[in-house]
Amino acid sequence: MATQTSFLPKTAARLDRMPPYGFELINRRLTQLAASGVDVIRLDIGSPDMPPPPPVIEMLKRSADNPKFHSYGSYRGLPAFRKAVAAYYARRFGVQVDPDKEVLPLIGSKEGIVNLALAFIDQGDAVIAPDLNYPAYTMGTLMAGGEVIFMQLDPSRSYLPNLDALRAHPSLNRAKLLWVNYPNNPTGATCDLALYDELIAFCREHRLLLCSDNPYAEVVYDGYRAPSALQAAGALDCTVEFMSLSKLYNMAGWRLGACIARQPIIDALLVIKSNMDSGHFRPMYEAGALALNETPQSWIDERNAIYQARRDALLAACPSIGLTAFKTSGSLYIWAKVDDGNDAAYVESALDQAQVSLTPGAMYGPAGKGYVRLSVGIEDARLQEAIARLQAWYAKRH
Ligand SMILES: Cc1ncc(COP(=O)(O)O)c(C=O)c1O
Structure with missing residues (x-):
């Protein structure tokens, strides 16, 4: 049954100017999938997976x-x-x-x-x-x-x-x-x-x-x-x-x-x-x-070495999953062009068919259309699993 809200005041015009936060929408969708038992691997979010010192x-x-x-x-x-x-x-x-x-x-x-x-x-x-x-x-x-x-x-x-x-x-x-x-x-x-x-x-x-x-x-x-x-x-x-x-x-x-x-x-x-x-x-x-x-510099260096190995694994995998990546030397992200140019369809299909969540490039501005963002903030074993899932999905698609 729809909730009756017609008696409430209209929300501010400010809200009409602002889209909801992209990751809030992604989180909502992934929470629903998790509740129905789907094991999604998240390469979308830029959140460190390792603990602080x-x-x-x-x-x-x-x-x-x-x-x-x-x-x-x-x-x-x-x-x-x-x-x-x-x-x-x-x-x-x-x-x-x-x-x-x-x-x-x-x-x-x-x-x-x-x-x-x-x-x-x-x-x-x-x-x-x-x-x-x-x-x-x-x-x-x-x-x-x-x-x-x-x-x-x-x-x-x-x-x-x-x-x-x-x-x-x-x-x-x-x-x-x-x-x-x-x-x-x-x-x-x-x-x-x-x-x-x-x-x-x-x-x-x-x-x-x-x-x-x-x-x-x-x-x-x-x-x-x-x-x-x-x-x-x-x-x-x-x-x-x-x-x-x-x-x-x-x-x-x-x-x-x-x-x-x-x-x-x-x-x-x-x-x-x-x-x-x-x-x-x-x-x-x-x-x-x-x-x-x-915190000693060595703690940061060791952490970065882990991220760097994950970056290398993702960069190496990109050609096999229809992506052309920009080689990054900083941040948690791989930015990659979708070979067929449709980031929304790519992200949707990867989630639906491979249960891997990626971020569509258009979330970052008009120039992001046709790109996706992948994060290295994911444990090594899950990253390997995500790559294997994406490769199997992409091979079946083409
Ligand atoms: C470029 C950039 N600026 C700022 C932030 C916000 O970071 P904080 O956790 O300090 O709010 C982020 C978080 O992902 C970010 O990517």
């Missing part, structure tokens, strides 16, 4: 035992966590920031990315987002009533932005923010510091805030070392960077990230944030600070 979990437990750590904390997060983020930026990137004024802890970087739009964007303003993007950049913009300007990523330049095409955009003068993300979700593209120099010059010329979303800085392969946008000369004056512990230390469910920027930007974001949430649970901050301060 053991001392981090120990610290969470110890800290949760402290009866004094259960009250509201500061809206600016725990000072020790801010300090740990600043120390990480100094150690890893040589970037010096004031932990009390230029670091804002977040409940996952997604929260800060969306709230940044609410802090900067009014109706009539525009935001530049790569065409192929983590959806929070565009959804935050739409939530704030702004317009999205897509910036082409050039496959012939390994998915770096095409700034020349952007210069000709008729709404460029209404843009306030420009988002980039390297190592990139969904393409796995990486960049060097020269790109940030170029972007900063562009942002200065057009009075834009460069928004660098950098959660995959430590998920890298083949000896590649990812820069921070804040390393570029003069970056701090026109750049905000988002970091996250989700992929850095396999802590996606913990929801810990941070925004690093000059104080006026941090203050603007804090106005939105402090009216929206009340900070994180103190034991999370304590454990997050320990992760940043004490």
Whole structure:
């Protein structure tokens, strides 16, 4: 029987502008399949399958035992966590920031990315987002009533932005923010510091805030070392960077990230944030600070070696399942062109016939049509099983 809802007020026009979150729809479908006993292997979601470093979990437990750590904390997060983020930026990137004024802890970087739009964007303003993007950049913009300007990523330049095409955009003068993300979700593209120099010059010329979303800085392969946008000369004056512990230390469910920027930007974001949430649970901050301060590089290297072997297995399998892959040196993803060009049909059939879930490229922007994204965040045995299922399915299909 249909639920009677006609007496309820109409939902906000905002909802008409925003599609539901893609992964929410995928999760819903997969939950139904699981309930009916179907064993689906998930190569769709970019969530680390391995646990955080053991001392981090120990610290969470110890800290949760402290009866004094259960009250509201500061809206600016725990000072020790801010300090740990600043120390990480100094150690890893040589970037010096004031932990009390230029670091804002977040409940996952997604929260800060969306709230940044609410802090900067009014109706009539525009935001530049790569065409192929983590959806929070565009959804935050739409939530704030702004317009999205897509910036082409050039496959012939390994998915770096095409700034020349952007210069000709008729709404460029209404843009306030420009988002980039390297190592990139969904393409796995990486960049060097020269790109940030170029972007900063562009942002200065057009009075834009460069928004660098950098959660995959430590998920890298083949000896590649990812820069921070804040390393570029003069970056701090026109750049905000988002970091996250989700992929850095396999802590996606913990929801810990941070925004690093000059104080006026941090203050603007804090106005939105402090009216929206009340900070994180103190034991999370304590454990997050320990992760940043004490995790040895060898832990990250060993984790990345596992991801790299999975990447290699997927890259090797792609030709046998009708995919042409882009070789990634960072992020959790393989971005691959569907040989017959129909990503939606490919994903649907792989789920239905092989019980393997992939992400359709169109979820990441118009340029994603005809592509799929595969994740390496899956245990080795399940990955091998997924590859075998896909190969058998594809062989039968052709
Ligand atoms: C590019 C990108 N930015 C941000 C996030 C959000 O990460 P967090 O878990 O810190 O909210 C993700 C998560 O997958 C991502 O892929």
